[in-house]
Amino acid sequence: MLLVEISDSTESKSSLICVDNLRGVSEVSLDFLHDRIKVRASCNGLLCCSSVPDKGVYYVCNPMTREWKLLPKSRERPVTRFHPDGEATLIGLACDLTMNKFSVVLAGYHRTFGHRPDGTFICLIYDSESNKWRKFVSFQDDQFSHMNRNQVVFVNGALHWLTGSSSCILALDLDCDTWRKIKLPDEVFYGSGNRxxxxxxxGCLSVIQISDVWMKTWVLKDYYREEWHTVDRVSLRCIREMVPSIFPISQTNEYVFLASHKQVLVYHRKSRLWKEMYSVKNSSTLPLWFSAHAFRSTISSL
Known part of the structure; x- marks a missing residue:
């Protein structure tokens, strides 16, 4: 499924909708949090949300069961923690259903109050079992665009982000608190018009490349040997006018969900058919892909 936060400029409010290939479109309410929040990450049916009025306040919740947990505040002062605006560059949620536990990761460049950022990369990890934050510091020279840091994948006990230059995947191993770089498929072509x-x-890492006329998908079949296999190659000619703005959000072996400025599309891999699942009817202030997250519902308890 797909969760999208819809902002309405005329009413200064937002709503959360769920788009399901089988059940259609429904509205999801997070009013049980009693706060104005923004969804920051999604993993295995849980959402990580940050408070809009109160910086540094984070929740983890299950919208299906309406269970939620307010995370304890870390000891780091927000103004000295992350550069440039006190907000973490990377926010990730890792939910292990087999162990019935979850972790929240906040990572970003360090800046001491009154000083320029010094190049160190702070990582704060919340562990639901201990109900505490732990911290480690490393050096990262990778940059992240807004959309690269918004797409985070939890597989093999690690959280993964694509770097801003799309040169590699950055993986954070949550068992040993180390960063690792994973190469992209050799066939990924960099250049104008390729995203x-x-x-x-x-359960595997996957990369999708979109060009003017093709959508190509790879999957990392061997995680440790970094062996990528091609999944499919899809022509985009029938949605050519939408190609510059489409953004793949989630997928299965059967279909791919994509968001554009105003629509949510689904592509059925077997029938090779495209279908519009949702279209914004009001004056949405942001493109839909700006606040869209892959979602898989679960009734697992927090």
Whole structure:
């Protein structure tokens, strides 16, 4: 499924909708949090949300069961923690259903109050079992665009982000608190009109590249040997006018969900048919892909 936060400029409010290939479109309410929030990450049916009025306040919730947990505040002062605006560059949620636990990761460049950023990369990790934050510091020279840091995938006990230049995947191993770089498929072509996205496919890392006329998908079949296999190659000629703005959000072996400025599309891999699932009827202030997250519902308890 797909969760999209719809902002309405005329009413200064937002709503959360769920788009399901089988059940259609429904509205999801997070009013049980009693706060104005923004969804920051999604993993295995749980959402990580940040408070809009109160910086540094984070929740993890299950919208299906309406269970939620307010995370304890970390000891780091927000103004000295992250550069440039006190907000973490990377926010990730890792939910292990087999162990019935979750982790929240906040990572970003360090800046001491009154000083320029010094190049160190702070990582704060919340562990639901201990109900505490832990911290480690490393050096990262990778940059992240807004959309690269918005797409985060949890597989093999690690959280993964695509770097801003789309040159590699950056993986954070949550068992040993280390960063690792994973190479992209050799066939990924860099250049004008080519865009690369990071998704999950049946428990594996997957990369989708969109060009003017093609959508190509790879899956990382061997995680440790970094062996990529081609999944499919889809012509985009029938949606040519939408190609510059489409953004793949989630996928299965059967279909791919994509968002554009105003619509949510689904592509059925077997029938090779495209279908519009949702279209904004009001004056949405942001493109839909700006606040869209892959979602898989669960009734697992927090």
């Amino acid at each position: 690369v996205y990071l998704l999950e496919l049946d």
